[in-house]
Amino acid sequence: MSRVISPVTGKPYGMAAVCRVWRLARSGVYRHLLASVPPPAQRPGPLGAMSDEALTTAIRGVLAASPFHGEGHRKVWARLRQAGTRTSLRRVLRLMRQSNLLAPTRAGSPRGPRNHDGTIIPDTVDAMWGTDLTTTITREGQAAVFIAIDHCSAECVGIHAHARATRFQALEPIRQGVRQHFGGFAQAIARGLAIRHDHGSQYMSDHFQKELVFLGIGSSPAFVRSPEGNGCAERFIRTLKENLLRVRTFETVEELRQALLAFRETYNTTWLIERHGFLSPAEYRKRQLQPIAQAA
Numbered sequence: 001m002s003r004v005i006s007p008v009t010g011k012p013y014g015m016a017a018v019c020r021v022w023r024l025a026r027s028g029v030y031r032h033l034l035a036s037v038p039p040p041a042q043r044p045g046p047l048g049a050m051s052d053e054a055l056t057t058a059i060r061g062v063l064a065a066s067p068f069h070g071e072g073h074r075k076v077w078a079r080l081r082q083a084g085t086r087t088s089l090r091r092v093l094r095l096m097r098q099s100n101l102l103a104p105t106r107a108g109s110p111r112g113p114r115n116h117d118g119t120i121i122p123d124t125v126d127a128m129w130g131t132d133l134t135t136t137i138t139r140e141g142q143a144a145v146f147i148a149i150d151h152c153s154a155e156c157v158g159i160h161a162h163a164r165a166t167r168f169q170a171l172e173p174i175r176q177g178v179r180q181h182f183g184g185f186a187q188a189i190a191r192g193l194a195i196r197h198d199h200g201s202q203y204m205s206d207h208f209q210k211e212l213v214f215l216g217i218g219s220s221p222a223f224v225r226s227p228e229g230n231g232c233a234e235r236f237i238r239t240l241k242e243n244l245l246r247v248r249t250f251e252t253v254e255e256l257r258q259a260l261l262a263f264r265e266t267y268n269t270t271w272l273i274e275r276h277g278f279l280s281p282a283e284y285r286k287r288q289l290q291p292i293a294q295a296a
Helices: 016-022 026-034 054-063 071-084 089-098 172-182 208-214 227-245 255-270 281-295
Strands: 128-138 141-150 158-160 196-197 218-221
Touching: 054 071, 054 089, 071 089, 128 172, 128 227, 128 255, 141 172, 141 227, 141 255, 158 172, 158 255, 172 208, 172 255, 196 227, 208 218, 227 255, 255 281
Parallel strands: 128 196, 196 218
Antiparallel strands: 128 141, 141 158
């Protein structure tokens, strides 16, 4: 109907005019048109030892057995290889797309030039940690969740929850990581480490900055309005929300804190990092520190 020529104007009626008269949403019409289009022909080639149906069943099994939500096709492909099922990455992507098993993603918006052009990933662990906070709801009210992430290994070195988002609570994940990875808590014990943080009042406070100086840690604030400068912490918070904060309810802040500690252990030992060859953060740290231990 939208392509029919009007006898008065001699032009097509157009989709907008037709939907306005029929009181239909154009988005619904376009969605219906896209759904009626036949799927494109598949690329010819060998299917491998497993049929598409069997491989799809194996993919569903991997997703069901994983302790995380929203894992993409790359990690599914890596977990299949670890289980002894070898197939191509593109085939896993195709089957997950056909079965609507892909993780939901948000469409990005056009962006202009950024202040941050380099990399925030150092070559060694314990060279830079990123810290940030988010919030969630418990039966006792809103609670703040503070985290600290190693930029090299993507390991969660510290995590904490409290009813108040103060500068004192913001230091707790840093203290956890220093005690675990530097062997104690003393003056200048963490010399050589830098902390990447945003310009929140907790992190820019005099108390927070003075404790970093006491521990020998350098302060590395991200660029203003450039969250990608603290991208490692931001990415971990997304994983934390998708796999814990948005899928569970908590009676108390203490219950939330205990759940966060358990999640940190699960994440560090089983979450796969693609840039590390699909190793977990704990395994990558172990492999990187192994030559140092052997030399000592």
